[in-house]
Amino acid sequence: MLDRDSLILTVVMAILGFLVCTAVLAGRAEREQAAPRQAELVRLIDDRRSLVADLDQAVERLRADVFRARTRVNRNDVRDREAARVAAQLAEQAGTVPLTGRGLVVELAPSKRQPPSQQEAGAYQIHDRDLQLVVNALFASGAEAVAINDSRLVSTTPIRSAGGTIVVNFRPLSPPYKVHAIGAERRRFEASEIARRFRRWTNLFGLGFELREERRVEVPAYTGRVTISSATPAPGGARPAPEPDPSKAAGGR
């Protein structure tokens, strides 16, 4: 009787060992499957981001090389020298050369406070519209070159939001948003509507708004395409575009 019992006990214990091991292996396999997929994606995104940054740097370097080579070639002829001077001036205006000078640094950050309700959450964030208004006000106060988080603004630069993140020059930015503006005057910017509004919002919603005057503000070169393509009217005329809804554009404030 005892032998039969111990045999059954042994067999069932063997089954138990088998099952426990199976469960452990399965659980480990599942965890391994879930974790690396996310890590893989993060790695992929990081890889592409650093690749883009490398290419940006290469563009900047090559443009500087081209500029130097052209200046050297054009040194001998008076007319060529004049053309090089114009080209340098245009490059400065187009934003394809980095600039340094006296200016303002404006730092915008979303609020650290907890919004009281889901509907009011928008008031505690920085929107693309806020950045647009700040940048416009900076240009209006005399800025010659502006960059947001080291992304140079040129005349064709869009500042848009894409699903909660602000995209400048088609690159996503993350807060805080540091706006560097060379040549902007502090007094004129502080008198602007958006600056006064931000002072109020800082008290009301706790938005980050910092304004510094700096002797040496650096603005990098624009590294995107500088070729401009234009749209032509469709044959037969087009319907006028619908007016944007101003209440939606205001960002819920």
Place this chain on the structure above:
Amino acid sequence: MLALAGLIIGALVALLLQPSVPAETTRYVAMGMVAAVDAAFGGTRAYLDRTFNDRVFVLAFASNAAVAAGLVWLGDQLAVDLTTAVVVVFGVRIFQNLAALRRRLFGG
């Protein structure tokens, strides 16, 4: 002693064969395991108490595992996490059986 040998042999077989479990059933298998471990301890205790009944043991082993897995599955269907219930109940029982085993073996 034989029971321990059986346990090790079973584990080795699993390690050698590397059986695959569908990902969505892993949770249920794990809960069934907790119940089965309890049954194994209970069986060992009964064996040392000389009250071992093979039919009761095999039935307890199979039914505990099945009910634990089924309960968790039911909880998932009802969006209630019943894994805690299974873990608490069988966890307490495992420790009770373990205490009984210790008393029996060392007379503590």
